Amino acid sequence: MVPIGFNAGTPAAGLVEKRLRAQGIELPTPSAPGADYVPFVRIGELLFLTGQLSQWNGERRFIGKVGREIDIGQAGQAARLCALNLLAHLRAALDGDLDRVMQCIRVGGFVNATPEFLDHSKVINGASEVFLAVFGDAGRHTRVSVGVSGLPYGVAVEVEALFAVRD
Numbered sequence: 001m002v003p004i005g006f007n008a009g010t011p012a013a014g015l016v017e018k019r020l021r022a023q024g025i026e027l028p029t030p031s032a033p034g035a036d037y038v039p040f041v042r043i044g045e046l047l048f049l050t051g052q053l054s055q056w057n058g059e060r061r062f063i064g065k066v067g068r069e070i071d072i073g074q075a076g077q078a079a080r081l082c083a084l085n086l087l088a089h090l091r092a093a094l095d096g097d098l099d100r101v102m103q104c105i106r107v108g109g110f111v112n113a114t115p116e117f118l119d120h121s122k123v124i125n126g127a128s129e130v131f132l133a134v135f136g137d138a139g140r141h142t143r144v145s146v147g148v149s150g151l152p153y154g155v156a157v158e159v160e161a162l163f164a165v166r167d
Contacts, residue, residue: 052085067117079126
């Protein structure tokens, strides 16, 4: 795999950061784990990121069930917010250099929804769209979208991700 930000073997420093700025995307401060786990684990080129909630700098947002208190548009925004939190943790794991990302491999999305709600994948599109916008083709990934009966603190969405990264 060729990492994004590479052109003929020469890194284009800050390409991903430039994309973030050009799109007006600001990342939150990475949150501390809420229990006995770590925000990421790296094994070789694989970087596993802990699921992130729909919160901004510690303030939980989009509280409630999708299909009841939260509509599908709000749920998509919640998924987008989860993706921004994932990017913040990814940046921290890579010592501030998002250009080290080679590929977003997998995204897992969990939607706190009523039993009647069936558009879980449409909700998680909010996260997928962020990774595509930020990483281009390297943001294409496999994905799972699951409806659940509840999530921590009653948030509407949680998203986790797996990335391939270089040293």
